[in-house]
Amino acid sequence: MDSIRVFAPATVANVACGFDIFGFAVDAPGDEVILRKKNTPGLQITKIAGDGGRLPLDANKNAVTVVMLKFLEQIGSDQGFEIELTKNMPLGSGMGSSAASAVAGVFAINELMGKPLAQRDLLRFAMEGERIACGAAHADNVGPSLLGGFVVVRSYSPLDVFKINTPASLFATLVHPDIEVNTKDARYILRNEVSLKNAITQMGNVAGLIAGLLQSDFDLISRSLVDVIIEPVRSILIPEFDTVKHAALDNGALGCSISGAGPSMFALSRDMDTAHRVGAAMRTAFAGAGVSSHLYVSGINQEGPRILS
Amino acid sequence: MDSIRVFAPATVANVACGFDIFGFAVDAPGDEVILRKKNTPGLQITKIAGDGGRLPLDANKNAVTVVMLKFLEQIGSDQGFEIELTKNMPLGSGMGSSAASAVAGVFAINELMGKPLAQRDLLRFAMEGERIACGAAHADNVGPSLLGGFVVVRSYSPLDVFKINTPASLFATLVHPDIEVNTKDARYILRNEVSLKNAITQMGNVAGLIAGLLQSDFDLISRSLVDVIIEPVRSILIPEFDTVKHAALDNGALGCSISGAGPSMFALSRDMDTAHRVGAAMRTAFAGAGVSSHLYVSGINQEGPRILS
Numbered sequence: 001m002d003s004i005r006v007f008a009p010a011t012v013a014n015v016a017c018g019f020d021i022f023g024f025a026v027d028a029p030g031d032e033v034i035l036r037k038k039n040t041p042g043l044q045i046t047k048i049a050g051d052g053g054r055l056p057l058d059a060n061k062n063a064v065t066v067v068m069l070k071f072l073e074q075i076g077s078d079q080g081f082e083i084e085l086t087k088n089m090p091l092g093s094g095m096g097s098s099a100a101s102a103v104a105g106v107f108a109i110n111e112l113m114g115k116p117l118a119q120r121d122l123l124r125f126a127m128e129g130e131r132i133a134c135g136a137a138h139a140d141n142v143g144p145s146l147l148g149g150f151v152v153v154r155s156y157s158p159l160d161v162f163k164i165n166t167p168a169s170l171f172a173t174l175v176h177p178d179i180e181v182n183t184k185d186a187r188y189i190l191r192n193e194v195s196l197k198n199a200i201t202q203m204g205n206v207a208g209l210i211a212g213l214l215q216s217d218f219d220l221i222s223r224s225l226v227d228v229i230i231e232p233v234r235s236i237l238i239p240e241f242d243t244v245k246h247a248a249l250d251n252g253a254l255g256c257s258i259s260g261a262g263p264s265m266f267a268l269s270r271d272m273d274t275a276h277r278v279g280a281a282m283r284t285a286f287a288g289a290g291v292s293s294h295l296y297v298s299g300i301n302q303e304g305p306r307i308l309s
Numbered sequence: 310m311d312s313i314r315v316f317a318p319a320t321v322a323n324v325a326c327g328f329d330i331f332g333f334a335v336d337a338p339g340d341e342v343i344l345r346k347k348n349t350p351g352l353q354i355t356k357i358a359g360d361g362g363r364l365p366l367d368a369n370k371n372a373v374t375v376v377m378l379k380f381l382e383q384i385g386s387d388q389g390f391e392i393e394l395t396k397n398m399p400l401g402s403g404m405g406s407s408a409a410s411a412v413a414g415v416f417a418i419n420e421l422m423g424k425p426l427a428q429r430d431l432l433r434f435a436m437e438g439e440r441i442a443c444g445a446a447h448a449d450n451v452g453p454s455l456l457g458g459f460v461v462v463r464s465y466s467p468l469d470v471f472k473i474n475t476p477a478s479l480f481a482t483l484v485h486p487d488i489e490v491n492t493k494d495a496r497y498i499l500r501n502e503v504s505l506k507n508a509i510t511q512m513g514n515v516a517g518l519i520a521g522l523l524q525s526d527f528d529l530i531s532r533s534l535v536d537v538i539i540e541p542v543r544s545i546l547i548p549e550f551d552t553v554k555h556a557a558l559d560n561g562a563l564g565c566s567i568s569g570a571g572p573s574m575f576a577l578s579r580d581m582d583t584a585h586r587v588g589a590a591m592r593t594a595f596a597g598a599g600v601s602s603h604l605y606v607s608g609i610n611q612e613g614p615r616i617l618s
Contacts, residue, residue, distance in 0.1 A: 021513045154517040155510070160532060164520060193502040199511065199538070201464070204330045206512045208463040210519040211473060223469060229508070 003036040004112050008104035008305040009148075010089055010296075011096035012172065012266045013140040016225040016257040017205035023140035024150040026172050027298035029095065032308065033064065033104035034084040035112055041078040043068055050087035059083075063098050063129035064105035070125050071109055075116045081109065092180040094260035099141030102129025107146070107305040119304075122146060123161060136187070141260065148304035150213060166300050167216040171275035173248070173267040174259060174296040175282045181237050186261035189233055198228045218254060218270045225255020225268065238263045240289040247285040253278045272297070312345040313421050317413035317614040318457075319398055319605075320405035321481065321575045322449040325534040325566040326514035332449035333459040335481050336607035338404065341617065342373060342413040343393040344421055350387040352377055359396035368392075372407050372438035373414035379434050380418055384425045390418065401489040403569035408450030411438025416455070416614040428613075431455060432470060445496070450569065457613035459522060475609050476525040480584035482557070482576040483568060483605040484591045490546050495570035498542055507537045527563060527579045534564020534577065547572045549598040556594040562587045581606070 009030040015022040038044070043059040059065035064085055072079065083105070089097050106125045110117055126142035143151040143161050154160040194202075208224030211217070235241040235258060244265055248256035252274045253267035265282065269275040279295045286293045318339040324331040347353070352368040368374035373394055381388065392414070398406050415434045419426055435451035452460040452470045463469040503511075517533030520526070544550040544567060553574055557565035561583045562576035574591065578584040588604045595602045 018512065018516070020509045021516060152513070152516045152520065154513040154529075154533060160513075160517070162517075162520065162529065190505065192505055194505055194508050196499065196501055196503055196538075199503050199508040200329045202508065203327065203512055203515045204461070204463040204469075206515045207327070207330060207461045207519050208469070208471075210516050211461065211471065211523065214520065214523045220463075220471065224463065229505075 001112060003034065004108050005032060005034045005308040006104045006108040006111070006305055007032050007308050008100045008107060008145050009301045010100055010174070011141045011144045012174065013096060013260040014227070014230065014258065015209070016227040016231070016255055017202055017209055018152075019227070019230045020138060020140055021153045021206075022150070022209070023096070023144040024166070024172070025144040025148050025301035025304060026174060026296060027301045028296050029089040031088055031097065031100040031104050032086040033101065033108050035108045036082040037112060038080040038082050041080045043081050043083060045083045045085065047084040048087070049085070051091060054091060055085070055087075061132070063133045064101045066132050067102045067106045067125050067129040068109050070128050071106055074125070075113065077113065079113065090176065090180070092182055093176050094181065094258065094262045094264040095174060095176065096141035096145055096260060098133030099126065099130060099145045102126045102133075103142055103145040103305055105129070111307065119146065124159065146304050148302045150300060152210070164210060164213050166213050167218070167270075169271050171269050171272045171297065171299055173253070173269065173275045173279040173282065174264060175244070175279060175286065175293050176264040177238070177286050177291045177293045179239065179263050179291065181261060181263045186234055186237065190230065191233070194229050201228050221268065222254040225257065227257055231257055234258055234262055238265065239291055240285060241265070243288070244282050244285040247281040248278045251278045251281040256282075272299075310421060312343065313417050314341060314343045314617040315413045315417040315420070315614055316341050316617050317409040317416060317454050318610045319409055319483070320450045320453045321483065322405060322569040323536070323539065323567065324518070325536040325540070325564055326511055326518055327461075328536070328539045329447060329449055330462045330515075331459070331518070332405070332453040333475070333481070334453040334457050334610035334613060335483060335605060336610045337605050338398040340397055340406065340409040340413050341395040342410065342417050344414075344417045345391045346421060347389040347391055350389045352390050352392060354392045354394065356393045357396070358394070360400060363400060364394070364396075370441070372441045373410045375441050376411045376415045376434050376438040377418050379437050380415055383434070384422065386422065388422065399485065399489065402485050403490065403567065403571040403573040404483060404485065405450035405454055405569060407442030408435065408439060408454045411435045411442075412451055412454040412614055414438070420616065428455065433468065455613050457611045459609060461519070473519060473522050475522050476527070476579075478580050480578050480581045480606065480608055482562070482578065482584045482588040482591065483573060484553070484588060484595065484602050485573040486547070486595050486600045486602045488548065488572050488600065490570060490572045495543055495546065499539065500542070503538050510537050530577065531563040534566065536566055540566055543567055543571055547574065548600055549594060550574070552597070553591050553594040556590040557587045560587045560590040565591075581608075
């Protein structure tokens, strides 16, 4: 096999109460990478589509190729590749755009090199892409994009990541308003300290969400999708946040909050029809404030990256 | 039925990572209450054993009778009672002594009055006993003492308490050193703010412990029994804390930390034999520092209060 085309899914990180520790994958959107082996060493990005010309073509600066270079260094290979990258979601969307590209890249190169590493072991390479793109090697986007499903990052040092089963009918609504938030900025406005009281409240919701998901207790999931630490700060960066959130809840969403660092917002619902209704209501609420938006509705993607051809 | 004798179990609150939100019940020790209806209104404490004469006999000041008075007010009854209380664990032990007494009292009076309230609805009365005894109406001891099992307090406002199934073979070791820590003091030395970094670490462990318990994943339980917020502060009140903890871990405990506000320490193990070996090692470690101690080993008590006669 000399070439491969791979899709890796977008992800919703934080999931209300789980800042830096929770994330789940969706079926769409997602990024695509095409890799072709070449006869000379080195990585050459031949094309990037969908980024508005903003991502670097320099292989030492693009998250996808940085991840591939780390991978090649690890396995001790000087195989060269041509890379085409297709971004199907905007940069700075809060949907794990850089993570999806990095995961697609490292999954693709592992396949073309004959799978020298297990899929799980690709995680630390993909995290290096996050360091390039966001300034921090976090795992709450690359984890679910690589492994699929709902992922918990229990610990970063040592890295301890595991999947949680979710109810089969659980559906996600993801709405991206056409504005941009820089992840570094969104992280910068957070306080370095939280009150013990808020930490306790958040811990209660973390416990409730995990128990609710594992036991398919939708009421408990709903009561636990509450964020008293991050959302009150970051929501100020999103126009009409409260209106959009209430539109989701009024239309039957279990909960609604910021996807990752925003400005995308997500909701979870107990079935597909509700998820679509919730999405329409959220778009209408954004539109009422003069903000156009894109809507994605899907189940929880259990698969992670997928070979397209 | 004119009289009843009720046992309510001791409890381990916090359970390492779950400050104010986790607690579980054990089979022993526990407190006992005897109630006898009398022909005149009012509550009369006729005897308290095991408290070294330190608990008030005044019905308006003792946590047990305060809880009963609230209960009688709620159901609109002026039935009078004589009360005997037997404390089978020291005050200020960190084993939920006041909670066990309050739960035994409110469970007993509900039985004698013909069960006007569901067992679950007794929780808010028992919490009033905690307000009298500890200065705060917390639920992480009264919750598991009343409901049995491993209990999560997801929220205090509104009160949202639920039980988590635990692996059948999970065993608890509880060691009480013969020193005393005042719960109010133990709370007072805590900081009101925690770093966001530590809050994230703690949230990861909360998620891991719930997932580990529900999935009977002992390794995950073990990795998650870590407290980076409370233990580093409160452990200074316990002589040889680190030595005792390492003795537990070296002998196969899944984890070991402070029970409630201390000074009792608990460990969890994957079977009874390990729990006994761990307990012996913890006692030996305390003894090495000249501190005598009491040891209790049991499964997770799933029953809560029990009618003895």
